[in-house]
Amino acid sequence: MRRDDATPETSNSKDQSSKAAPERTKTAQPSSSATQLTGNQRLERRETKRGAIPEGGAQESTALPAGTQAPDFTLHTTPDQEVSLSDFRGKRVVLAFYPADWSPVCGDELAVYNEVLPEIRKHNAEVVGISVDGVWCHIAYAKYNKLHFPLLSDFEPKGEVARSYGVYRKKEGVSERALFLIDEEGTIRWSYVSPIGVNPGADGVFDALEELDSQKAQKGAAA
Amino acid sequence: MRGRRQGTLVNDVGPRDHVQGPADAPVTLLEYGDYQCPYCGAAHPIVKALQRQLGDNLCFAFRHFPLTTIHEYAEGAAEAAEAASAQGKFWQMHDTLFENQPALDFDSLVGYAEELGLDMERFTTELENQVYAPRVREDFISGIRSGVNGTPTFFINGLRHEASFDFETMLEAIQARMQGLAAQRKQ
Numbered sequence: 001m002r003r004d005d006a007t008p009e010t011s012n013s014k015d016q017s018s019k020a021a022p023e024r025t026k027t028a029q030p031s032s033s034a035t036q037l038t039g040n041q042r043l044e045r046r047e048t049k050r051g052a053i054p055e056g057g058a059q060e061s062t063a064l065p066a067g068t069q070a071p072d073f074t075l076h077t078t079p080d081q082e083v084s085l086s087d088f089r090g091k092r093v094v095l096a097f098y099p100a101d102w103s104p105v106c107g108d109e110l111a112v113y114n115e116v117l118p119e120i121r122k123h124n125a126e127v128v129g130i131s132v133d134g135v136w137c138h139i140a141y142a143k144y145n146k147l148h149f150p151l152l153s154d155f156e157p158k159g160e161v162a163r164s165y166g167v168y169r170k171k172e173g174v175s176e177r178a179l180f181l182i183d184e185e186g187t188i189r190w191s192y193v194s195p196i197g198v199n200p201g202a203d204g205v206f207d208a209l210e211e212l213d214s215q216k217a218q219k220g221a222a223a
Numbered sequence: 224m225r226g227r228r229q230g231t232l233v234n235d236v237g238p239r240d241h242v243q244g245p246a247d248a249p250v251t252l253l254e255y256g257d258y259q260c261p262y263c264g265a266a267h268p269i270v271k272a273l274q275r276q277l278g279d280n281l282c283f284a285f286r287h288f289p290l291t292t293i294h295e296y297a298e299g300a301a302e303a304a305e306a307a308s309a310q311g312k313f314w315q316m317h318d319t320l321f322e323n324q325p326a327l328d329f330d331s332l333v334g335y336a337e338e339l340g341l342d343m344e345r346f347t348t349e350l351e352n353q354v355y356a357p358r359v360r361e362d363f364i365s366g367i368r369s370g371v372n373g374t375p376t377f378f379i380n381g382l383r384h385e386a387s388f389d390f391e392t393m394l395e396a397i398q399a400r401m402q403g404l405a406a407q408r409k410q
Contacts, residue, residue: 108373114292116367201372208252 062166063178063191070095070182071164075152076135083128083150085186090124092212093182095169096207099174099196101133101141101151109177109199114147116202123209124184128152132159132174167193181208230383233368236284241313243274248282249404250397255288257365258300258320260326262388263375267321269390276394280401282295286362288374297328298359302333303346305355310341372395 066071070093074084085093098109113120113127120127127149133141138151154161154175161176162168169176181190181202190208194200236242236251254270256263274281287304289297300320307316322328329350336346341392349355366376370383377384377393379400386392 111290111293113365113371115290115363119364119367167260199372201370202367206368 022052061191063176064166064180064188065191066189068188070180070186070188071161072186073161073164075130075154075161077150077152078139079135083152085182088126088128088182090184092123092184092209093122093164093180094125094127095180095182096127096129097162097165097175097178097180098129099169099172099177100131101137105143109201110147111145112199112202114145115203116206117148120202120209122207123206123213125181125209128200130154130161130175132135132162138216143159169196179205224352230369230370230385232381232383234365235381236282238240240284240286241317242282242284243310243314244282245279246282249280249401250277251284251380252393252397253284253286253381255286255362255371255374255376255378257287257289257294257374258304259294259297259299259324260290260374261324262372264324265320266375266388267318269388269393273388273393273397277300277397281397286366287359288363288366288371289359290374298356299329299350300327300352301359301362303336303350305358306346306349307336307339307341309349309355310345312339312341315339 070085072085074082077083085095094113096110096113110129113129117127129147129149129151131138131151132154133151134155135153138153141147142151152161158173159168159175165178165180167176167178168174176197177194177196177200179190179192179194180188183189189212190204192200192204229246232253236253240253240376242251252270252273254263254266256266262264266293274283289301291298301336304313304316304320307313316335319339323331332350333343333347337343369378375388377388379396384396386396
């Protein structure tokens with residue numbers, strides 16, 4: 001329920017519970033435990049605002065919709081390694097834009113994807129995280145959270161890839177918290193923008209992957 | 224693409240679940256939790272207080288949601304609870320784990336099992352062979368499919384509890400649900 005300090009939210013993602021919840025949560029914690037929490041444990045504070053999200057995501061979203069060709073990109077994942085979207089042709093890609101490494105909610109979101117990687121891979125899909133952080137920051141963050149998927153650095157020119165997907169927040173200089181499911185041919189089949197402080201979870205990703213599976217099965221049956 | 228409403232439970236609480244209280248209680252409170260998560264630890268006495276307050280009006284169920292990459296002992300602890308469950312002592316182990324969150328390594332788990340008087344040969348063999356890993360994973364995936372994104376996450380009669388989990392807020396939410404049900408019956 002912790003707000004993302006590094007990335008102040010805009011008015012459109014505010015709701016009533018966002019004001020009340022953090023204080024109330026504090027009172028739910030025994031005072032002694034609050035001081036014992038490590039940075040890692042803080043990652044677990046969960047978001048409570050999810051029910052307030054309008055279906056389909058934030059109102060002001062300009063995210064590329066389903067049916068659009070996914071813009072290709074090549075970005076660094078380590079100082080000497082680059083990853084391109086086209087490297088994944090023939091596979092599905094879950095492209096997870098998030099505002100910043102180390103912000104509590106992100107940690108939670110990527111930790112959830114990390115946990116369900118085996119299930120996501122069963123759908124012939126790979127997860128790729130992407131933020132404006134630099135490669136050294138990504139390396140430290142991925143190591144700390146034991147992430148088993150690449151984090152890409154949308155660093156120079158800053159946020160260019162986020163812009164091309166319509167999910168850059170110019171005011172804050174970070175990307176939205178946005179998910180794109182890209183199919184084997186490089187077409188966006190599902191996209192979702194979450195209010196920036198809210199961990200979107202993985203249920204939408206699985207619903208979308210299953211929908212793709214069933215569409216593919218129908219096509220196969222018709223052919 | 225989303226047919227299901229966000230914030231609703233995919234798998235209803237049923238015979239496979241660990242429950243306390245009458246199965247036909249007007250309100251079922253389900254927690255997705257992680258034995259190593261400090262927030263779940265903080266929620267544990269709150270759940271107990273709700274159970275005391277609401278008596279037979281509340282059925283409480285617990286499912287595992289161990290975030291194993293950030294909590295190295297969470298998976299083993301969940302499997303230990305299942306191994307205890309196989310010997311009829313799920314809730315005793317569940318309470319022990321939450322009351323001893325700082326010590327959830329293998330040796331500690333074995334120690335708790337001993338204290339509970341479990342058949343130790345069976346317990347350690349099952350724990351070492353991760354016999355209950357699939358069961359824990361089933362819980363985890365059911366949570367993922369219901370939109371669980373962290374712990375603890377509570378569902379009240381299948382609807383996600385979005386507000387905070389302090390005693391008053393939870394009690395209000397549960398009572399509101401009971402009043403809603405009572406009003407439906409009158410109609």
